[in-house]
Amino acid sequence: MLTLLGAASWHSSIAQTSPALSVAPAAPVAIKRGGEADLRLKAEVRPGFHVNSNTPADEFLIPLRLTWPAQPMEAGAVTFPKPQLEKYAFSEKPVSVFSGNFEIVTRFKAPADAQPGAVPVTGKLRFQACNEKECLAPRTIDVRVTFNVQ
Amino acid sequence: MKGDKERKAAPDFTLKDADGKTVHLSDYKGKVVLLDFWATWCGPCKIEIPWFMEFEQQYKDKGFAVLGVSMDEDGWSAVKPYLERMKVNYRIVLGNDKVGDQYGGVDSLPTTFLVDRQGRIAATHVGLTGGKEDFKNDISNLLATSRAGVDAPRSGVLAFFHRPN
Numbered sequence: 001m002l003t004l005l006g007a008a009s010w011h012s013s014i015a016q017t018s019p020a021l022s023v024a025p026a027a028p029v030a031i032k033r034g035g036e037a038d039l040r041l042k043a044e045v046r047p048g049f050h051v052n053s054n055t056p057a058d059e060f061l062i063p064l065r066l067t068w069p070a071q072p073m074e075a076g077a078v079t080f081p082k083p084q085l086e087k088y089a090f091s092e093k094p095v096s097v098f099s100g101n102f103e104i105v106t107r108f109k110a111p112a113d114a115q116p117g118a119v120p121v122t123g124k125l126r127f128q129a130c131n132e133k134e135c136l137a138p139r140t141i142d143v144r145v146t147f148n149v150q
Numbered sequence: 151m152k153g154d155k156e157r158k159a160a161p162d163f164t165l166k167d168a169d170g171k172t173v174h175l176s177d178y179k180g181k182v183v184l185l186d187f188w189a190t191w192c193g194p195c196k197i198e199i200p201w202f203m204e205f206e207q208q209y210k211d212k213g214f215a216v217l218g219v220s221m222d223e224d225g226w227s228a229v230k231p232y233l234e235r236m237k238v239n240y241r242i243v244l245g246n247d248k249v250g251d252q253y254g255g256v257d258s259l260p261t262t263f264l265v266d267r268q269g270r271i272a273a274t275h276v277g278l279t280g281g282k283e284d285f286k287n288d289i290s291n292l293l294a295t296s297r298a299g300v301d302a303p304r305s306g307v308l309a310f311f312h313r314p315n
Contacts, residue, residue, distance in 0.1 A: 089197060090197050135259045
């Protein structure tokens with residue numbers, strides 16, 4: 001699994017440690033002009049840590065976000081797995097998190113007039129990791145995928 | 151807690167508090183300061199905040215102050231609602247990369263420094279290490295240190311806080 005070193009949010013001083021989350025390189029995705037295809041990203045959280053889910057229960061927590069540019073492929077719904085609800089000493093309510101390995105699926109559509117061939121697309125995955133004792137700064141990493149337009 | 155000879159000067163900084171007032175660490179010279187790097191998105195920080203509020207209340211008239219350095223990237227728009235929710239009774243300033251770097255690169259939050267009356271770092275807590283009683287004991291010990299050490303340093307040269315160029 002390749003660890004993607006991404007841009008720290010803004011506080012580089014609290015973001016220079018090895019990332020708590022890594023994403024496996026995505027295999028090229030075959031897609032027909034005007035057609036749709038799913039991209040499955042496999043993420044792994046460092047043992048002992050969790051990242052907030054895409055729907056954290058507290059307004060102050062930073063959600064997991066995967067965003068894609070509007071072009072050259074049209075990104076549709078991003079589907080996250082069902083989060084784990086974990087109770088931590090710092091929260092009265094269970095916290096909605098991901099830990100271990102999980103998959104994020106994005107549905108893409110190729111424009112009808114897309115040129116056949118390889119089309120690279122780079123998305124941004126933003127996450128914030130903690131454990132019971134400490135939190136790491138929010139980070140944003142690049143997620144790269146190549147579409148083979150047919 | 152570090153021994154007297156192991157302590158190094160706490161880097162001075164210039165930051166703004168929630169009222170827009172300029173705050174230097176050196177403003178606190180002669181006091182024991184609990185310097186807490188934290189953020190609103192940091193769950194473990196939330197455990198310590200009530201402790202620090204209690205310390206502020208208990209020791210503020212004895213030459214002690216808590217100074218929170220928020221590392222929130224969204225600034226006061228995120229921090230102020232949190233301070234209201236938690237009813238924080240001590241001063242908060244908005245941190246930045248430079249200050250984090252001055253303190254050795256604050257890799258994780260919370261990171262808390264206890265600064266002695268001479269402006270030196272006497273203890274460092276990275277993450278939620280130690281407990282409330284550990285902090286309390288350290289603060290009591292630092293407060294018990296004679297002011298003579300502040301007012302009449304043996305070396306005759308006293309740089310309360312190291313202000314980098």
